[in-house]
Each structure stands twice: as C-alpha cells, then as structure tokens.
Amino acid sequence: MSTTENTPETQAGICPLTRRRFMKGLLAAGVLANLPCGLLRPTRTEAGEIVYAGDYEIFRNACPRNCYDTCSIKTYVKDGVVQFIEGATESTFTRGGLCVKGYGYTRRPYSPDRIKYPMVQEGRGTGNWRRVSWDEAMDRIAKKILQIQEKDGNLLGLALSKYSGNFGITNYGIEGMMSSLGYTTRLTGTPCWPAGIDAQNFDMGDMWCNDPEDMVHARYVILWGGNAAWNSVHSVKYVYEAKRRGAKIVVIDPIMTQMAAKADEYWQIRTSTDGALALGMARHILDNKLYDRDWVMANSVGFEEFASYLRENVTVEWAAKESGVPATNIIEMAEEFATAKPATIWIGYGLQRHVNGGAAVRAIDALVAMTGNVGKVGGGARYGHLRTWGFNYHALLQKQPEGAKGVPGKAEVKGDFHFAGGNDAAAVSYSDRILNINKTAQVILDANDPPIRMLWVACKNPFSQDFDRNKMVKAFEKLEMVVTVDQFFNETVNMSDIVLPVTTLFEEWTINASYWHYWLSINERAIQPMYETKSDIQIAATLSKKMNALKPGSCTFPTEIDSKEWMTKEFNQGIYDLFGIKSWEDLKKGPAKAKMPSAAWHDLKFGTPSGKYEFKSELAAEWGNKALPEYVAPREKTDKYRVLTPHTKFGLHSQFINLDWSEEFNPKPFVYVHPQLAAEKNIKDGDTVRVFNSIGEVKTTAKLSTVVPSDAILMYEAWFRNNPYNVQNVVDDTSSDMGAYKTGQPGVAIHDQFADLAKV
Amino acid sequence: MNDIEAIRDFFLAGDAGKLKRSYQQLSGSFEATPPVVEDWQEVEFAFNRLFVGPAALEAPPFSSVYLDAQGLVMGQTTMAVRQMYAALGLESPWKNSLPDDHISLELDAALAMNHVLKKLGHSEIQELHARFMNHMTRWVPLFADRVLTAPSRHPAINHVVLCLSDWLDKQTCGLKNYQSAREEKV
Ligand code: SF4
Numbered sequence: 032m033s034t035t036e037n038t039p040e041t042q043a044g045i046c047p048l049t050r051r052r053f054m055k056g057l058l059a060a061g062v063l064a065n066l067p068c069g070l071l072r073p074t075r076t077e078a079g080e081i082v083y084a085g086d087y088e089i090f091r092n093a094c095p096r097n098c099y100d101t102c103s104i105k106t107y108v109k110d111g112v113v114q115f116i117e118g119a120t121e122s123t124f125t126r127g128g129l130c131v132k133g134y135g136y137t138r139r140p141y142s143p144d145r146i147k148y149p150m151v152q153e154g155r156g157t158g159n160w161r162r163v164s165w166d167e168a169m170d171r172i173a174k175k176i177l178q179i180q181e182k183d184g185n186l187l188g189l190a191l192s193k194y195s196g197n198f199g200i201t202n203y204g205i206e207g208m209m210s211s212l213g214y215t216t217r218l219t220g221t222p223c224w225p226a227g228i229d230a231q232n233f234d235m236g237d238m239w240c241n242d243p244e245d246m247v248h249a250r251y252v253i254l255w256g257g258n259a260a261w262n263s264v265h266s267v268k269y270v271y272e273a274k275r276r277g278a279k280i281v282v283i284d285p286i287m288t289q290m291a292a293k294a295d296e297y298w299q300i301r302t303s304t305d306g307a308l309a310l311g312m313a314r315h316i317l318d319n320k321l322y323d324r325d326w327v328m329a330n331s332v333g334f335e336e337f338a339s340y341l342r343e344n345v346t347v348e349w350a351a352k353e354s355g356v357p358a359t360n361i362i363e364m365a366e367e368f369a370t371a372k373p374a375t376i377w378i379g380y381g382l383q384r385h386v387n388g389g390a391a392v393r394a395i396d397a398l399v400a401m402t403g404n405v406g407k408v409g410g411g412a413r414y415g416h417l418r419t420w421g422f423n424y425h426a427l428l429q430k431q432p433e434g435a436k437g438v439p440g441k442a443e444v445k446g447d448f449h450f451a452g453g454n455d456a457a458a459v460s461y462s463d464r465i466l467n468i469n470k471t472a473q474v475i476l477d478a479n480d481p482p483i484r485m486l487w488v489a490c491k492n493p494f495s496q497d498f499d500r501n502k503m504v505k506a507f508e509k510l511e512m513v514v515t516v517d518q519f520f521n522e523t524v525n526m527s528d529i530v531l532p533v534t535t536l537f538e539e540w541t542i543n544a545s546y547w548h549y550w551l552s553i554n555e556r557a558i559q560p561m562y563e564t565k566s567d568i569q570i571a572a573t574l575s576k577k578m579n580a581l582k583p584g585s586c587t588f589p590t591e592i593d594s595k596e597w598m599t600k601e602f603n604q605g606i607y608d609l610f611g612i613k614s615w616e617d618l619k620k621g622p623a624k625a626k627m628p629s630a631a632w633h634d635l636k637f638g639t640p641s642g643k644y645e646f647k648s649e650l651a652a653e654w655g656n657k658a659l660p661e662y663v664a665p666r667e668k669t670d671k672y673r674v675l676t677p678h679t680k681f682g683l684h685s686q687f688i689n690l691d692w693s694e695e696f697n698p699k700p701f702v703y704v705h706p707q708l709a710a711e712k713n714i715k716d717g718d719t720v721r722v723f724n725s726i727g728e729v730k731t732t733a734k735l736s737t738v739v740p741s742d743a744i745l746m747y748e749a750w751f752r753n754n755p756y757n758v759q760n761v762v763d764d765t766s767s768d769m770g771a772y773k774t775g776q777p778g779v780a781i782h783d784q785f786a787d788l789a790k791v
Numbered sequence: 792m793n794d795i796e797a798i799r800d801f802f803l804a805g806d807a808g809k810l811k812r813s814y815q816q817l818s819g820s821f822e823a824t825p826p827v828v829e830d831w832q833e834v835e836f837a838f839n840r841l842f843v844g845p846a847a848l849e850a851p852p853f854s855s856v857y858l859d860a861q862g863l864v865m866g867q868t869t870m871a872v873r874q875m876y877a878a879l880g881l882e883s884p885w886k887n888s889l890p891d892d893h894i895s896l897e898l899d900a901a902l903a904m905n906h907v908l909k910k911l912g913h914s915e916i917q918e919l920h921a922r923f924m925n926h927m928t929r930w931v932p933l934f935a936d937r938v939l940t941a942p943s944r945h946p947a948i949n950h951v952v953l954c955l956s957d958w959l960d961k962q963t964c965g966l967k968n969y970q971s972a973r974e975e976k977v
Binding site for chain 1: 796799800803805806807832835836839840843844845846847848851853856861862863864865866869870873876877879880881882883884886887888889895896899900902903906907
C-alpha cells in the first residue's frame with residue numbers, strides 16, 4: 032500500500048469497492064444475518080449510500096453569546112454533520128461574515144472535550160466523576176429539591192445563577208423552570224451594563240440607540256469607553272464609512288485599544304473621569320453658545336439648572352486636570368462636536384463600570400442632547416436598546432405549584448431582559464427571594480433564613496465572571512448541592528456536584544434578537560444533539576417529569592416539550608408587524624430587520640415623566656442619585672495601581688478562550704504593564720509577576736506595553752482551560768452608582784479596582 | 792465472548808460495574824497478566840478522566856482526534872469510517888450523536904469484518920478489511936501512547952490498552968501477509 036493511500040484525503044474518497052455489488056454478495060451469502068458485532072446494525076436506508084458531492088442542507092442559526100453583533104449564521108449540513116458556517120448574507124449588518132470567535136463555532140459540537148453526559152462528582156474539586164443516566168441525575172436533584180421543601184417549608188433555599196452565556200429567548204425557560212418549582216432565590220441584576228441603562232432611562236425614559244447602520248451619516252463620531260474593533264467588529268465598517276464620507280473619528284479610552292489605533296484622534300483619559308471630560312466640553316459649548324437652543328427649549332426640561340450647574344462647578348481647566356486631556360484639546364473637541372451635524376457618541380459599557388459610571392453616562396447623554404443630536408439620523412447617544420425583544424416569554428412565564436410559599440408579599444423580579452411581569456398582582460401573596468447577582472458570593476454567605484442550600488448554574492460561569500473569587504470559594508462551601516449546566520468544563524463545573532450537558536446552538540431551537548442592531552434571527556436545530564446533551568428547556572421538562580413522579584404536583588413545567596413548538600410560541604403579532612413578516616417561518620429564509628426609523632427618539636416623544644429629555648431628573652434623585660448629571664468623584668484608591676480587566680479579543684467573557692482555535696492565537700494570559708511602571712518595579716518582559724491586593728492575587732507573565740496607562744495594570748478577563756489565571760481574584764464586588772431602578776440591582780465597579788505588583 | 796468484544800465493551804462502559812465485568816471477560820489470551828484491581832471506583836474515575844469527561848479528555852477515544860488535522864470529531868476521518876461501515880451494510884446505532892470512529896464502534900466493525908472475511912474470502916472484503924486495519928494501525932498506537940502516559944493512567948486501563956495493541960499487531964501481521972500476497976499478484 033503506498034503512503035499516499037494513508038492520508039485521510041484518500042480515505043475520505045474511499046472505497047473503490049462498488050458498494051451495491053458488494054452488499055448484494057453479502058446478502059446472498061446470508062452473511063449479514065448473523066454478524067457478531069453487538070453495536071453496529073444494518074443500515075436502515077435502503078441504499079445507505081453516502082453522497083459526498085452535491086447539495087448541502089442549509090439551516091439558520093445565530094450567535095447567542097451576548098455580543099453586540101448577534102450575528103445571523105448560515106449553517107451547511109451534510110449527512111447530519113455541520114460542514115461549515117458563514118455569516119448570513121441577507122443581514123446587511125452581518126453581511127456574510129462572522130468574527131474570529133464565530134468562525135470557530137463548528138468546533139463546539141465536535142470538540143472531543145465538550146461535556147457529553149450527566150455526571151456526578153464525588154467530592155467537589157476532586158475530579159472524581161461518575162457518569163450517570165439522566166434519570167439518576169434528575170433523581171438526585173429532585174430529591175434534594177423535595178428535601179429542601181420539606182425542611183424549610185418553601186424553596187427559597189434553591190437559588191438560580193444564570194446570565195447571558197446563551198441569550199436565546201427560550202433559554203428564559205430556565206427562569207421558568209425555577210418558577211414552576213416554587214418561589215426560589217433569584218440572583219438578579221446584570222454585571223454588564225446596568226448603570227448606563229438607568230442613566231439613559233433617567234434622561235430619556237428608555238435605553239434606545241440608533242440603528243448602528245446609520246452611523247455612516249454621522250459627521251463626527253466619538254467612541255467612548257468601548258473597543259468596537261474587538262467587541263463589535265461588524266459595526267466598525269459603519270465607522271469607516273462615516274470616516275470615508277468625511278467624519279472625524281475620536282476614541283476616548285484609558286487603554287490605547289485597537290479601535291483607538293484606527294481613529295483620527297485618541298485621548299488616553301484618566302480612568303473614571305469621563306464625566307468630567309463630558310461636562311468640561313458641555314461648559315465650553317454653553318459659554319460659546321454652540322448648543323442647540325431651539326432643540327433644548329422644545330424638547331427638554333431642566334436645561335437652565337444644568338447650565339447653572341456647569342457655570343458654577345465646571346471649567347475646562349478643571350476638566351483637563353481631572354481627565355488628563357489638555358484644555359486646548361477639550362475646547363477643540365467640544366467645538367468640533369457641537370458644530371458637526373449630526374454628531375454621535377457611542378457609549379461603551381466599560382465606561383459605566385465605575386462608582387460614577389451612571390453619572391458619566393448621564394453627562395455624555397447631556398452633551399449629545401444639548402447639541403441637538405438626539406433623535407437624529409447619524410446622531411444619538413448610542414448605548415443599546417431592547418425595542419426588538421417583545422416576545423411572549425412563554426418559556427419564562429410558568430406558574431408556581433399550588434400552595435407554594437416564598438417571601439410574603441409581592442416583589443417584582445427585575446432585570447435587563449425581564450420584560451414580562453409574570454404573576455398577576457391580585458393573586459400573589461408570595462414572591463421569590465431577590466438577591467444581587469453582582470454580589471453572588473456575599474449574598475450566599477449572608478442568606479440564612481433559610482440558607483441557600485442548592486445552586487443551579489446555567490448560561491453562566493460564576494467562578495470566572497462573578498467578583499471576588501476567593502469569597503466565592505467560601506460561598507460555595509456553604510452550598511449543599513451545586514448543579515451546573517454547561518458545554519465545557521470550567522472552574523464552576525469543577526466546584527459542582529452534578530454537571531448536565533447542554534446543547535450547542537446547532538442542536539436546539541430558539542430565537543435571537545440584538546440589543547444593538549435591529550435584526551432578528553431564528554436559530555434552527557441544524558443537527559441532532561450530540562451525545563446525551565439536552566437544551567435548557569428540555570432539561571427543565573426532564574426535571575419536571577422526575578419531580579412529578581416523586582411527588583405529583585410538585586412542578587408545573589410541562590414534562591414533554593417540543594422545543595421547536597416552544598420557539599414558535601414566543602412569537603406574536605407585534606413581532607410580526609415590527610419585522611414585517613407573516614410568520615416565524617419567514618425567518619427560515621434569513622434574518623429580518625425591524626421596520627423602525629433608524630434614529631432613536633425620532634419623534635422626540637421621550638419616555639420620561641415629563642415626556643421630554645430630562646437634564647434634571649427627579650426620578651434619578653428618587654433613586655439616590657443627583658437630579659442633574661453632576662460629576663461624581665471616582666472611587667478612592669485602595670491600593671497602588673488601578674487594575675483594568677476588559678474584554679479580550681479572543682473571547683466573550685468566559686467563552687471561546689478555552690477552544691483550541693482561540694488557544695492557537697492566545698495560548699496564555701499576560702499582565703500588561705507600562706514600561707515606566709515596569710522599570711520602577713524592576714520587571715522585564717517575560718518575567719513572572721504577582722498582582723495582589725487585600726482580596727487575592729494573580730500570578731502570570733508580564734508583557735510590557737505602552738497601550739496601558741503608566742499607573743495601571745491591564746489583564747484581560749478570561750479563563751484558560753489549562754491555567755488557574757483568574758482576574759476575579761483581585762476584582763471586588765463594589766457597586767456602581769446606578770442600575771437598581773431598571774435592572775433591580777446596581778452594577779459593579781469592575782474597573783475601579785486597585786492592586787500592587789511585584790516580580791516573583 | 793472473545794477478547795475483542797470485552798475490550799469493545801470496556802471502552803463503552805458507563806460505570807465501575809460494567810468496567811469490571813468487561814475486564815473480567817478478558818480471557819487472558821494476551822501475554823501480560825491482568826493487574827488485580829482492588830478499587831473499581833478508582834478505575835472508573837481514571838477512565839472518565841481519560842475517555843469521558845467532563846474535563847478535557849486525556850486520551851479521546853476517537854480516531855479523528857489523532858488523524859484529522861483539526862483534532863475534532865465528525866470530520867473527514869469519522870466520515871471515512873462511517874463509509875467503511877456502510878460498505879459492509881452497517882451503521883452506528885448512535886449515528887450523529889456518538890462519533891462513528893469511537894474505538895468501541897471500530898472494534899465492533901473489525902469483528903464484523905473478520906466474520907465476513909471468514910465466511911466469504913473474496914477480494915473486496917479483503918480489501919475493505921485491509922483498509923480498515925490500516926486505518927486502525929494509524930491511530931490506535933497514538934491513542935495507546937496517550938493512555939499509557941496520561942496523568943490519570945491506571946494499571947487496569949493500561950492492561951486493556953496493551954491487549955488492544957497486541958490484538959492489532961496480530962491483525963496487521965495477517966494484513967502484511969495479505970499485502971505481500973497482493974503485491975505478488977500485481
Ligand atoms: S461573537 Fe459577536 S461578532 Fe463574533 S460571531 Fe458571535 S455575534 Fe458575531
């Protein structure tokens with residue numbers, strides 16, 4: 032046999048054997064009748080021929096991982112196997128492309144490392160796993176739930192930790208599963224963007240951004256506190272197009288990001304002083320009468336008070352001193368911004384992850400509003416929107432079993448994506464226990480009446496994403512049972528008693544909307560689930576079956592569900608009208624775009640109590656903030672250097688980094704240190720260093736880089752499958768200033784962290 | 792039950808009991824004496840770290856991981872193996888949920904081929920068998936190597952893997968005879 036015959040290529044084109052003839056021979060000889068093989072069986076299809084050339088089956092999918100871009104995906108399947116994927120060409124936003132992360136999707140279902148079966152760990156963190164059947168896993172879980180009910184008389188001892196790891200609409204069936212069991216403990220709020228959501232709600236009555244595709248019409252674009260070149264790659268083409276048409280592109284960020292490198296102008300602002308810079312610009316615009324007086328008079332309230340605040344408290348020099356941006360440049364930027372029509376600011380989520388983050392967003396909103404750029408095509412204070420999320424939340428809305436008890440009285444579960452109220456007010460005498468997701472470790476430690484006994488983790492990796500990891504270790508010690516549903520092993524799975532294998536996007540039905548662009552995709556089941564994986568709602572149904580077998584009536588979740596049918600139940604006429612489709616089936620032909628004007632607040636009918644843009648918001652004051660977008664000082668330093676832990680290029684929070692493709696580009700984590708600081712600390716490129724503060728430490732290799740401010744330490748958030756690196760070791764759970772109004776809980780001051788640094 | 796069936800069942804075992812049962816069914820026709828196992832639970836834990844999960848597998852039991860440039864399952868190699876089963880008129884009962892090139896399925900196919908070969912010695916089945924054995928010899932040694940040197944290696948599992956290698960050696964001996972006969976004909 033020649034060596035060329037050994038290559039997989041020739042094997043793939045295998046069998047010079049003419050199969051039919053061959054099979055006939057076997058059949059005639061009766062050989063196939065008594066094969067000794069115990070596993071393989073005669074092919075069911077008559078011919079059984081595998082055709083390698085020819086057509087693919089095409090399915091519609093969407094990237095569901097809480098990314099701005101929420102790309103529509105076209106999946107090509109042959110013989111039940113995903114062959115390749117591409118971005119949907121029908122979406123002008125995706126325009127046929129994905130990103131480096133998205134192109135790796137085919138590696139998810141087919142990674143040999145994915146979680147395949149329900150498994151039980153004999154001792155958390157021991158790595159001693161037993162494979163169990165779904166039945167046994169559910170039996171253990173259900174019995175624990177019934178035991179909690181027995182012991183406490185309610186299910187408040189059962190808590191849910193879930194966020195955006197899979198953002199499909201039917202994935203809200205996880206919350207539905209909890210409701211169907213009873214009143215439980217919910218970790219609510221969002222670590223992502225709550226301060227900015229509240230800020231925009233105070234100012235305008237909702238968070239609503241222009242269509243990113245209309246950025247091409249902007250004459251001046253400020254990208255403030257976000258790195259679109261890494262985190263919203265598809266939006267960047269609109270920035271470039273605006274630039275090609277003559278717009279100036281300015282980036283403001285403490286880190287010289289990839290986006291900054293592409294801009295016309297970049298300002299390395301002192302972290303957490305964004306409000307001061309925006310207010311300094313506003314003062315100059317005010318003094319020079321560059322604001323849009325007509326717009327302000329017609330469409331806002333409180334401008335005079337805001338103007339007085341600026342005159343009395345803000346100067347350009349002060350703003351320059353606070354922010355580190357020279358006064359002449361603040362003046363220049365202010366003048367250019369105010370006179371370019373339209374001008375827009377893209378407010379990144381990074382800038383509001385501070386103790387003054389909400390206040391900073393309000394100051395930036397004010398800058399956009401006073402220049403008359405709100406409600407304009409190509410203008411706007413762009414942050415995000417939820418205008419295309421009006422689904423039925425059928426999976427989410429489940430009823431508690433008869434007689435279930437919880438926290439007396441009605442408490443509303445809030446969250447960034449909690450749209451549906453759920454229980455009708457009159458009937459409710461009990462509620463869930465609502466705790467802060469951003470202080471998960473602390474609330475688990477504090478809750479005692481009853482204690483949290485059991486934690487269900489889904490669409491989330493608390494050990495990578497929640498704050499103060501060492502506290503989380505202690506909190507987990509208090510838990511009697513931890514169940515984690517995931518696709519890949521990670522530190523949270525390691526600290527669990529039971530792991531359940533969940534489907535990838537190709538193996539389930541759901542719907543994906545974006546909080547940034549205006550497109551909507553369905554996510555079809557393109558292949559059958561590999562191994563014994565199930566979707567989140569199928570897991571809920573399986574649990575319900577077991578619960579009801581053990582104790583009839585103990586769970587209201589349906590015990591059999593057709594997940595395709597459940598997807599269809601999420602649609603309503605409002606969605607159909609908004610997207611101009613007759614039925615969800617239309618989305619099989621490709622994603623659809625909402626028929627909305629591209630400018631948010633185009634009709635200038637704001638959702639605030641006054642119906643106008645509120646420079647002065649009484650609502651903000653009611654929620655414990657200043658009524659005006661006043662400057663709030665940054666967090667006091669708690670250690671020598673600021674620690675910044677933004678998104679990496681090769682992952683989305685805790686996802687993707689573990690996959691082999693990402694590892695090729697990004698095999699290990701670094702601490703990025705400015706050469707000046709490195710020299711002070713006698714650190715050379717490649718040295719192992721320790722970043723430490725009062726709550727923990729991170730040890731890894733130093734990389735010297737001038738993209739980092741000289742008084743800061745930069746580490747990208749992530750987890751690596753073969754490395755204990757975890758930035759949450761040094762990130763505490765200090766709250767940001769806003770978030771409680773709309774999302775139920777304040778956000779976290781992720782970028783207001785401090786630590787020292789030393790060579791090991 | 793012959794040894795290869797026992798090895799096949801071993802690699803598919805879902806728990807300590809099944810591991811033990813298939814291990815004990817190894818007849819001892821192999822040269823090495825099987826190590827005595829005191830704690831089957833320990834074997835189960837090691838077995839799962841090597842072949843099942845939930846953590847990244849130390850020795851994935853799928854041929855494609857060793858033979859495809861991509862290191863994934865369900866790629867070219869898996870499909871080639873599927874096609875070889877189909878050539879025999881067979882398919883996996885877990886088509887598209889368990890990769891067709893799982894070691895146990897391949898051993899099952901080898902059993903089927905040996906059987907057919909015995910019943911009908913015609914050249915097509917010889918050729919198919921030769922190709923399939925050639926495929927197995929390209930990855931099983933790599934797989935065995937991973938198992939024998941894995942952090943979670945265990946004497947009992949090592950023994951089964953050595954038996955597997957032994958069996959494959961014998962098969963390929965036969966294969967070499969076949970190949971030289973074929974070359975002579977040419
Ligand atoms: S990570 Fe974002 S840009 Fe990449 S494929 Fe997913 S949605 Fe698209």
